[in-house]
Amino acid sequence: MDTARADILAARHQLQTRGWISRKAEAFRHLPPPDAAVWLGDESGRAAPGCEAHPLTGAGWTLHPIGHSPQGRVDARWLDASDALQRAELWAGLSAPLGAGIADNADDRAEGDAAPFSWAHRALCRHGLRLRIGGTPGAERGPREPVWLQLRHQPRRAVEAPMLVIEVLAGVHCVLVETHDRQSVACQQPVVQNLQAHIVLGDGATLQHLRIATPGAADHIAHHVHARLGRDAHYAQALVASGSSYHLQRNVIALQAEGAVARSAGLLLAADSALEHQVRLSHGAAGTTSTIEDLALASGSARAVVNAHTRIAPGAAQADVRQRLTGIPTGGQPKLVLRPHLEIHHDQVQAIHSATWGALSEEALFYARQRGLDERTARGLIVQGMASALLQRCFADDTLLDTLDIDALLRAAVARHLAPGQEAEHG
Amino acid sequence: MTPSEPLLQVRDLRVDVGERRILKSVSLDVPAGALLVLMGANGSGKSTLGLTLAGHPRYRVVGGSARFAGQDLLALSPEARARAGLFVSFQAPPEIPGVKNNLFIRTALNAVREARGEAPLDAFDFLGDARAAAARLGLPEAMLGRPVNDGFSGGERKRNELLQLALLRPRLAVLDEVDSGMDVDGVRAVVQLVQELRAQGTAFLVVSHYQQLIESLMPDAVLRLDQGCIAETGGVGLASDIGRTGFVRTAEALGV
DSSP states (O other), rough: HHHHHHHHHHHHHHHHHHSSOOOOOGGGTTTOOOOHHHHHHHHHSSSSOOSSSSOOSSSSEEEETTTTTGGGGGEEEEETSSSSSOOOOOOOTTOOOOOOTTTTSHHHHHHHHTHHHHHHHHHHHOOOEEEESOOOOOOSSSSSOOEEEEEEEEOOOOOEEEEEEEEOOOOOOEEEEEEEESSSSSSSOOOEEEEEEEEEEEEOOOOEEEEEOOOOOOOOEEEEEEEEEOOTOOOEEEEEOOOOEEEEEEEEEEOOOOTTTEEEEEHHHESSEEEEEEEEEESSSTTTTTEEEEEEEEEEEEEEEEEEEEETTTOOOOEEEEEEEEEEEEEEOOEEEEEEEEEESSSSSSEEEEEEOOOOOHHHHHHHHHOEEEEEHHHHHHHHHHHHHHHHHHHHHHHHHTTTHHHHHHHHHHHHHHHHTHHHOOO | OOOTSSEEEEEEEEEEEEEEEEEEEEEEEETTTTEEEEETTTSSHHHHHHHHHHOTEEEEEEEEEEETTEEGGGSSSSHHHTTEEEOOOSSSSSOOEEHHHHHHHHHHHHHHHHHHHHOOOOHHHHHHHHHHHHHHHTTGGGGGSSSEEEOOOHHHHHHHHHHHHHHHHEEEEEETTTTOOOOOOHHHHHHHHHHHHHHHEEEEEEEOOOOOHHHHHHEEEEEEETEEEEEEEOOHHHHHHHHOOSOOOHHHHHHH
């Protein structure tokens, strides 16, 4: 038996031995994920047909330059995870997932809670993309000119486990737009997708990462992004996500070197659907800064959950932590759960957190209507403004927002959310 | 609307806020192109009148009528009132985070233009008009690109109200203490804008305590609102009298 096959069987064995995520697991109890069989394609009727869409380049991933970024500085490798050597290359430098309850510290235990997803991913993953951005291997510092990239992922199979590894070398500044949408392709059959993405930022590297995940209504989606930041590295991720039958977006960000900065922003749009954003940030070094900010809009019978957890480890002096979670019902009787958590093991830190549930500002709404806007347009404009402000705070870069035409993106996303019944129609 | 009918005709208007009656019986006429000044002590109901006319859901009309340009104003939604040509400035305009001022105003302006049967303005044409109006009003051009009223000073918010007034060119503008928080140049800009718009046919109902502004506006009439009723009507001399004697009017001051 080759080692790839052995690895797959070992992953299945781990999953069987340790079991799936308990419905009582703290991090998942508000929106328990479907069972392992769903993610492995063992559920009857799921695994059979492949997608009828035109085949796409690579392992479902296609890479596109934005503007005139010098592409010689991007090393992209599409790897076949069923080949032993390529599988080893795909997972090189990444640690194996832990089992729940066997970890030594809180961060590892948290990772352990989600470990069944990782094992299921290892068991099913067939393709992956590995990106190395900026400079040549061995170069101490890359150039400061930013690298702009767009990474699109389209599902190729009914049940799949894509993989993505991104290394941004020391000193390199990268802008990455990662999209997962179902609306522009022919394939509209329900998809089960368990994505694992690993991001490593070298010392002084910067990654501004816009993620857009708009699955079909019947899709089961779980995206896990693991980020490790070097000294003085900056990682800003803004997520724009809509709900589906089950949709989990999970970030685990480790600030293990001095001066590292992470900002996570989530715009969640759930209409008669399920959507959870989990963000787990750990401060393991002095002088680290993090912000988690989410705006969750839910309508109809939607269930939207934001789970933010920031841990400041002993010794992480002068850590600066902020969490700001906002939930707004936009119609119907949705269930909105906002869970800000702080776990502080050091005295000299700053930490602020808040969670606000509420309606749109009635005064702002009336003001807009008094100027002639109908109620629907006024609501859309106000919500779009809140979303725009969220992304501005995340990226703190007006040029970037203009270049990516974020306003148009948000206008379309908010209009889709506020239009009754729209989400159920695609996918 | 018949030629003899005033642009705005309010009769015996009674309005509650929560459990409290604020307007007990207000009747007034604003002819097309006229300028009326509304004065009154704090709590007399001036802002309530403006927001009721605008259709604010917190202000519950319990009796009376209001006709605007031949229509039953009270039966219209707030946006329909605005599109019919009613503009009400806010004492404390709210902020709308993340919505750029120029986008907000252009969206509003095009909604109103559509109601008038006019073609929408594209971003380029709008920006030219907006820049020119902002310059006349002393509003820094940068304010056009910032979120609506977000981080604006009190005076900047009022100037931003005037900017919208200038671009929307309504048939009737209710200006609620638009001079408060304004510097001398701002007050001068108010007078100039009101005169310009009056020349184009806009009528005004101006709420103010500022004697100099009232005199500069040369109103057709001055009304005094007291405890939810129009207690007195006169010319600009009434504003002078109130300035001299205050709102607590004695029988002697009233000439009885």
